[in-house]
Amino acid sequence: xxxxxxxxxxxxxxxxxxxxxxxxxxxxxxxxxxxxxxxxxxxxxxxxxxxxxxxxxxxxxxxxxxxxxxxxxxxxxxxxxxxxxxxxxxxxxxxxxxxxxxxxxxxxxxxxxxxxxxxxxxxxxxxxxxxxxxxxxxxxxxxxxxxxxxxxxxxxxxxxxxxxxxxxxxxxxxxxxxxxxxxxxxxxxxxxxxxxxxxxxxxxxxxxxxxxxxxxxxxxxxxxxxxxxxxxxxxxxxxxxxxxxxxxxxxxxxxxxxxxxxxxxxxxxxxxxxxxxxxxxxxxxxxxxxxxxxxxxxxxxxxxxxxxxxxxxxxxxxxxxxxxxxxxxxxxxxxxxxxxxxxxxxxxxxxxxxxxx
Numbered sequence: 001x002x003x004x005x006x007x008x009x010x011x012x013x014x015x016x017x018x019x020x021x022x023x024x025x026x027x028x029x030x031x032x033x034x035x036x037x038x039x040x041x042x043x044x045x046x047x048x049x050x051x052x053x054x055x056x057x058x059x060x061x062x063x064x065x066x067x068x069x070x071x072x073x074x075x076x077x078x079x080x081x082x083x084x085x086x087x088x089x090x091x092x093x094x095x096x097x098x099x100x101x102x103x104x105x106x107x108x109x110x111x112x113x114x115x116x117x118x119x120x121x122x123x124x125x126x127x128x129x130x131x132x133x134x135x136x137x138x139x140x141x142x143x144x145x146x147x148x149x150x151x152x153x154x155x156x157x158x159x160x161x162x163x164x165x166x167x168x169x170x171x172x173x174x175x176x177x178x179x180x181x182x183x184x185x186x187x188x189x190x191x192x193x194x195x196x197x198x199x200x201x202x203x204x205x206x207x208x209x210x211x212x213x214x215x216x217x218x219x220x221x222x223x224x225x226x227x228x229x230x231x232x233x234x235x236x237x238x239x240x241x242x243x244x245x246x247x248x249x250x251x252x253x254x255x256x257x258x259x260x261x262x263x264x265x266x267x268x269x270x271x272x273x274x275x276x277x278x279x280x281x282x283x284x285x286x287x288x289x290x291x292x293x294x295x296x297x298x299x300x301x302x303x304x305x306x307x308x309x310x311x312x313x314x315x316x317x318x319x320x321x322x323x324x325x326x327x328x329x330x331x332x333x334x335x336x337x338x339x340x341x342x343x344x345x346x347x348x349x350x351x352x353x354x355x356x357x
Contacts, residue, residue, distance in 0.1 A: 008199040010148045015203060018133035018142060021104070023301065028103070029134075030061050031143065031299040033071035033210030034289035036112065038080045040088040045076065045291040050092070053290060055334045056311055057095055066300075067103030068096060069132065071210045071287060072110025072145030074124075082116075086123060093123050106132060110145035110211060134301070139205075139350045141301075146211030146286075149195040150188075189214060193284060200283035201357040206349060208299065213289040215297040217308040217342040218282030218349065225342070226259045228280075281356045282349045297341070307343040311336060 023029075035053070038044030046053075061068065075085050086093065099105040106127050109116055116122055131144035189212040197219055200207040220228065230252055237248050285306065288297030295312030313336050328337040 008149070008195065008202075011144075011196065011199045011207075012203070014131040014144050014148060015133065015140075015142055015205060018131040018144075019106070019129050020133045020135055021106070023134050023136045023141075026303055027301060028064060028066040028303065029069060029301040030066045031069045031071055031208060031287045031301070032290055032296075033145070033287045034073045034110070034213055034291060035070065036073055036076040036291055037085050037089050037092070038076045039084040043079060044088075046089075049290055049292070049296050050089075052296065052311055052313060052336055054092065054095065055331060055336055056338070059331055059334065060338065062098060062101075065102045066099070066302075068099040068105045069143060070096065070107040071143055071208070072108045072147075073112040073210065074107055074110075075113040075116070077113050077115055082119060082122065096124070108132065108143065108145055111147040134208075136346055136350070139346075141206045141208055142200075143208045146192060146196065146209035149192045149199075193286075197281075197284050201281050201353070204353060204357055206283055206285065206353065208285045208287070210287055210289070212286060213291075214286055215288030215308055215341075216284055216286035218344065219280050219284045223259065223262045224280065226255050226262065230255050230259070282344070282352050283357065301346070304347065305343060305345050306349065308341045309338055310341050311338050313337075 032053075035046050036044075037046040040047055057068070075082060077085075096105055096107075106129060107124055108129050108131060116125075116128060119125065122128070130148075131142060134141040134143060192212060193209075193214075193216070196207050196209060217225070233248050233252050233255075237245060240248055285299060285308070287299040287308075290296045290298075295310055297308060297310050300307040300309055326340040328339040330337045
């Protein structure tokens with residue numbers, strides 16, 4: 001059915017063996033990833049945003065009749081036993097399953113919870129998949145965690161995962177070592193994203209990933225997208241009226257300030273751009289993660305459109321200012337808000353993919 005991709009055999013296998021879910025014109029799907037649920041203690045990264053996740057699922061996505069996909073690393077099995085996690089977060093598992101009432105619930109596994117494949121009696125076992133293929137007419141969105149793009153990690157997984165789990169439980173945890181994760185290594189993040197980008201363009205599919213904890217919309221990193229938006233605003237400036245020109249000046253000044261912040265941070269952590277060639281093709285999306293310090297990012301597929309959204313409490317993080325002049329929408333009575341960071345129609349995404357790839 002699909003062309004052979006010698007450079008990416010693991011990703012080709014996912015494309016050919018994925019569970020297929022048909023998207024209708026009215027499909028509404030929320031994609032969350034990297035919850036890293038633990039035992040509720042100090043080292044449980046999910047604990048920080050657990051109330052936010054519970055509130056938005058109960059008060060926004062369930063009433064909106066969304067389906068739910070959790071895209072890997074739902075449990076943090078490198079640090080905690082599964083029975084401790086399921087006991088602590090029993091109410092969250094019940095909430096996840098409620099999405100079957102008017103839609104569907106499915107989940108993939110990541111590198112931190114891949115051992116669930118061997119767990120008998122796990123509450124979400126009937127819904128566990130390695131990957132999902134969302135069929136949109138004759139086009140496909142391939143949903144998978146993303147660690148499969150690392151050949152070394154995938155082929156040595158049993159040995160490596162045991163070693164990492166032992167390190168995290170018995171050395172990193174007692175001695176307070178933090179940030180031992182792929183998401184904190186910018187060079188490896190870039191290599192994985194680039195590999196998935198190449199495969200997606202060859203296969204003419206849109207890949208929806210997680211793993212790196214870095215939100216991506218249409219293959220663009222924050223740096224790439226800020227540059228793109230500044231150029232776009234400069235072009236509209238020429239034909240704008242005087243009042244609109246002032247608004248464009250102010251917007252460009254804000255975006256330049258954000259870009260400066262990104263480059264300053266980049267010098268500290270070796271950040272590399274997410275632009276993998278001279279012409280960016282919208283073939284890779286990343287929902288980010290659910291354990292951000294000031295909120296969470298997620299992807300929505302909503303009646304033929306795809307959105308990158310940001311949920312937060314209190315003041316909006318400068319890191320996630322909307323580049324589309326969107327207005328934050330408060331979630332009644334919770335103190336939480338949702339803002340659309342970027343949005344496009346799937347027809348446009350696939351048209352650009354087929355024309356440019």
